[in-house]
Amino acid sequence: MGLTKTEQYSKMQNELAVILKALGHPARIAIVEYLLKVDQCICNDLVEELPLSQSTISQHLLELKQAGIIQGTIEGNSKCYCLQKQNLAKVMKFVSKCVSSLSLDKIKCC
Amino acid sequence: MGLTKTEQYSKMQNELAVILKALGHPARIAIVEYLLKVDQCICNDLVEELPLSQSTISQHLLELKQAGIIQGTIEGNSKCYCLQKQNLAKVMKFVSKCVSSLSLDKIKCC
DNA sequence: ATTTATTATCGTAATATTGCAATATACAAA
DNA sequence: TTTGTATATTGCAATATTACGATAATAAAT
Secondary structure (H helix, E strand, O other): OOOOOHHHOOHHHHHHHHHHHHHOOHHHHHHHHHHHHHOEEOHHHHHHHOOOOHHHHHHHHHHHHHOOOEEEEEEOOEEEEEEOHHHHHHHHHHHHHHHHHHHOOOOOOO | OOOOOHHHOOHHHHHHHHHHHHHOOHHHHHHHHHHHHHOEEOHHHHHHHOOOOHHHHHHHHHHHHHOOOEEEEEEOOEEEEEEOHHHHHHHHHHHHHHHHHHHOOOOOOO
């Protein structure tokens, strides 16, 4: 098999999974953290920052972009990348729902 | 290659990536949401809830457990699963850092 | 002791991911 | 027009993931 049964889950579950999966790699975490620090950057900045080749970083950027975590706009002969609020807010909402119900000690655990 | 260069990133970046990756699958999102609803459950409850075989669900539960998102304790001849606060809080902290810096409109974007 | 219920593990197949080098594309500047 | 800069794409190899059926392991119940 090797195929996720996407059609069996809700739209929200699939969307969340895509976003979280995109964030589920140390290089992409590093990219997001770098963007938090410098606000915006081009691909080449990351080539100097991370221990990966240019082509690999370009692919990680594409994955983050397709998940809606970053946006990239053409600027001259380079491309400016920055974070996108919307989808990070989705994760925030999900996780805070988890954590808040846990911290209220409502949950009877084992 | 096909191998993530784990040793090149910080401990925090790797830990976060593991947790987020574990949450990056609709079935595992569904499991977490189900646990939020029912507090605790056994594997068989999920077999009736999700469109997956018992063995597949068992593997998803293992992955969530290894990432520290849930815990499972033996209870008679079954196993009781429930959410674990600690690691969800880690994600929460990361994402809220992202979102807060974005919502403050501090970021100059493209 | 045997059956039943619950979960884990093994083996397998299909697909996806990770990473790089090489190449292609696009634009700016000389 | 050629050169340089920045990014994307392609092709490939190694590894990981997803899912299932079959089988094992464990404990409770009959």
